[in-house]
Amino acid sequence: MKGVRHYPGFLSITLLCLVVLYGPLLVVTAYSFNGSTSITQWGGFSLRWYIDVFTGPEAPRFRSAAWNSLTIAIMAAISATMIATAAALAMMRAGRFRGKSLTFALINLPLMVPEIVTAVATLIFFSMIGLTTGYLTILLAHITFCIPFAYLPIAARLQGIDDSYEQAARDLYASRTQSFFLILLPLMAPGVISGFLLAFIISLDDFIITNFVKGAGMETLPTAIFGSVKLGIKPNIMAISTLMLGVSVLFVTLSYLINRKGRQSP
Amino acid sequence: MAFPLLLPTWAMIGIFLLLPVILMAIYSFLTKEFRGGVVWEFSLAAYDQFFVNRGLFGDEPATLEWTYIGIFWRSIWQAIVATTICLLIGFPTAWFIATRAPTTRGVWLFLITIPYWVNLLIRTVSLKFLIRDNGPLNEFLMGLGVIDSPLPLVNTNLAVQLGLFYSYLPFMVLPIYAAVERYDFAYSEAAADLYASRWVIMREIIMPIVKPGIIAGCILVFVPSLGAFLAPDLLGGAKTFMIGSLIEEQFRGSLGNWPFGAAVSMILMSLVLMALLFYARSMAREGTR
Numbered sequence: 001m002k003g004v005r006h007y008p009g010f011l012s013i014t015l016l017c018l019v020v021l022y023g024p025l026l027v028v029t030a031y032s033f034n035g036s037t038s039i040t041q042w043g044g045f046s047l048r049w050y051i052d053v054f055t056g057p058e059a060p061r062f063r064s065a066a067w068n069s070l071t072i073a074i075m076a077a078i079s080a081t082m083i084a085t086a087a088a089l090a091m092m093r094a095g096r097f098r099g100k101s102l103t104f105a106l107i108n109l110p111l112m113v114p115e116i117v118t119a120v121a122t123l124i125f126f127s128m129i130g131l132t133t134g135y136l137t138i139l140l141a142h143i144t145f146c147i148p149f150a151y152l153p154i155a156a157r158l159q160g161i162d163d164s165y166e167q168a169a170r171d172l173y174a175s176r177t178q179s180f181f182l183i184l185l186p187l188m189a190p191g192v193i194s195g196f197l198l199a200f201i202i203s204l205d206d207f208i209i210t211n212f213v214k215g216a217g218m219e220t221l222p223t224a225i226f227g228s229v230k231l232g233i234k235p236n237i238m239a240i241s242t243l244m245l246g247v248s249v250l251f252v253t254l255s256y257l258i259n260r261k262g263r264q265s266p
Numbered sequence: 267m268a269f270p271l272l273l274p275t276w277a278m279i280g281i282f283l284l285l286p287v288i289l290m291a292i293y294s295f296l297t298k299e300f301r302g303g304v305v306w307e308f309s310l311a312a313y314d315q316f317f318v319n320r321g322l323f324g325d326e327p328a329t330l331e332w333t334y335i336g337i338f339w340r341s342i343w344q345a346i347v348a349t350t351i352c353l354l355i356g357f358p359t360a361w362f363i364a365t366r367a368p369t370t371r372g373v374w375l376f377l378i379t380i381p382y383w384v385n386l387l388i389r390t391v392s393l394k395f396l397i398r399d400n401g402p403l404n405e406f407l408m409g410l411g412v413i414d415s416p417l418p419l420v421n422t423n424l425a426v427q428l429g430l431f432y433s434y435l436p437f438m439v440l441p442i443y444a445a446v447e448r449y450d451f452a453y454s455e456a457a458a459d460l461y462a463s464r465w466v467i468m469r470e471i472i473m474p475i476v477k478p479g480i481i482a483g484c485i486l487v488f489v490p491s492l493g494a495f496l497a498p499d500l501l502g503g504a505k506t507f508m509i510g511s512l513i514e515e516q517f518r519g520s521l522g523n524w525p526f527g528a529a530v531s532m533i534l535m536s537l538v539l540m541a542l543l544f545y546a547r548s549m550a551r552e553g554t555r
Contacts, residue, residue, distance in 0.1 A: 003458065004454035004458050004464075004467065005365040005451060005454075007361065007464060007468070009358065010358040010359075010361055010362040011362055013355060013358040013359060014358065014362040014363070014374075016355065017359045017378070017435070017439075018378075020355075020431075020432065020435075021381045021432070021435065022381065023396065024389065024392035024393045024395070025381065025389070025392050027392065027395065027396050027402050028388075028391075028392040028396075031395070031402075082274075083274040083278060084275070086272070086274060086275070087271065087272055087274075087275040090268040090271035090272045091272075094271070097268045103272055103275070103276070106275065106276065106279050106280065107279065109283055109284065110279065112542060113283065113287065113535065113538075114489065114490065114492065114493035114535065114538055115490070115493065115495075116495055116509075116510050116514070116531070116534070117290070117493065117513075117531045117535050117538075118283065118287075120290055120513060120517065120527055120528060120531045121283070121286035121287045122282065122283075122286050124286060124289050124290050124293050124524070124528065125282070125285065125286035125289055127303065128289060141282065143278060144278050144279055144282040144283050145283075147275060147278060147279060201383050204385070205385045205386060205387075207386065207387050207495075207496060208495050208496070208510075208514075211514075212517060222387045225387060225388070226387060229387075229500065233391060233395050233398075237391065238395070241385075241391060241392065244385050244388055245384050245385075245388060248380075248384045248385060249380060249383075249384070252380055256376055260372070
């Protein structure tokens with residue numbers, strides 16, 4: 001009986017939901033191809049603002065901000081993924097141990113503390129130990145808050161893998177290291193990759209914590225965009241936004257496909 | 267075996283988050299230095315500034331200070347409204363997705379989650395671009411003849427609520443979806459056989475069963491909305507000043523007041539902890555039932 005699942009109006013609300021979620025993004029994407037210098041008037045299709053992003057007067061600023069964002073995101077995601085993989089192995093495979101629930105709370109702490117509070121606390125900490133705010137402080141803060149995002153898919157994946165694979169390997173005289181790298185890691189790979197991708201996106205996305213710990217003169221893409229937007233939304237900002245939107249959609253799609261493939265295979 | 271594997275996690279989160287939060291608690295009891303930073307002298311000045319009004323020159327009898335409590339109250343209110351809008355839109359959406367065929371569900375869910383992974387700043391800027399006074403939305407509505415003059419949306423409470431809703435909607439949809447997906451439709455069918463109408467079934471049977479998902483969704487939207495910075499800062503004006511901006515202001519340049527910023531952060535964090543405790547307790551109650 002299908003009737004009890006159907007509620008009138010729910011389809012329209014779902015469609016409304018999609019319109020609200022995608023509307024602003026589609027409008028900005030469309031206007032990023034606007035040939036006019038005014039953001040209100042439509043001046044025909046053109047790529048001039050994309051060219052402006054790469055060669056215009058603000059190009060050097062955006063280029064260095066993009067470089068900082070990208071390198072920080074890559075390093076933060078790699079570090080957070082390695083740390084989270086180790087943590088997931090301990091949490092999922094080491095049985096019960098003292099402090100397990102405390103460790104679980106600690107892993108989830110970055111998700112529970114409001115971002116602005118994390119930002120304040122981190123700034124206070126760095127200023128107290130006398131570390132000059134800049135690239136390094138951003139990186140350390142990013143690794144920390146990326147850990148739970150990397151941990152979640154890795155732990156979920158590990159939970160679904162029966163430990164008989166590792167036991168079989170150990171029975172056949174594989175060392176711990178061998179059984180991890182040859183057996184467990186390939187099985188975990190989809191979880192590890194989506195953990196990495198999520199951590200990467202989360203790092204790239206962060207504005208408020210970065211804004212607190214970046215120090216003077218240092219910019220990442222979000223802080224550079226925020227600085228420009230404060231003076232008004234210009235067409236080149238829409239071109240940059242569309243480029244970043246494309247990168248995000250690409251990464252999420254990759255993560256989705258890898259996860260789906262991973263679920264089908266073992 | 268567990269210890270060496272967990273050491274990096276303990277070290278990173280312990281040193282770069284737990285320790286800083288403890289330090290922040292200490293800072294909120296220190297004396298402010300004028301160029302930003304603190305003097306290591308115990309003081310209750312930060313909390314005093316928050317709660318107590320002694321008049322412009324500090325010589326009047328102490329009364330309750332309403333400025334900051336007002337900002338908190340406004341933030342809580344904005345977060346409640348945003349959570350309610352998310353629930354009203356998110357529940358039907360989650361329900362609709364969870365009742366699709368298993369193969370198409372994944373695609374729907376994917377569509378709902380993509381925007382969440384798009385940079386929050388970019389989403390907020392996009393929304394501002396769309397709803398600004400001479401923006402595409404107003405032009406579209408005026409072109410249709412629905413309105414004669416542009417709707418002043420930016421710098422209003424509504425814009426901030428819309429921004430928060432737009433930022434955190436997927437947080438509402440996902441847990442409700444998970445709850446509805448586990449729901450056994452045999453209950454609905456049994457009730458329908460006994461002549462219960464659709465909406466009676468929804469209210470009397472489905473709602474109590476999927477309640478944990480609804481509470482989880484509300485917490486996941488409410489908590490980040492409360493401390494949000496981007497939506498109120500970009501979409502709101504002076505009249506929609508929220509906690510996030512109040513805290514940010516205390517650390518901006520040399521005009522700031524670090525102990526006060528730390529104290530406001532402490533108060534915000536206690537509110538969030540209370541919301542999380544409420545969540546944990548209501549979940550425990552659901553579990554024992």
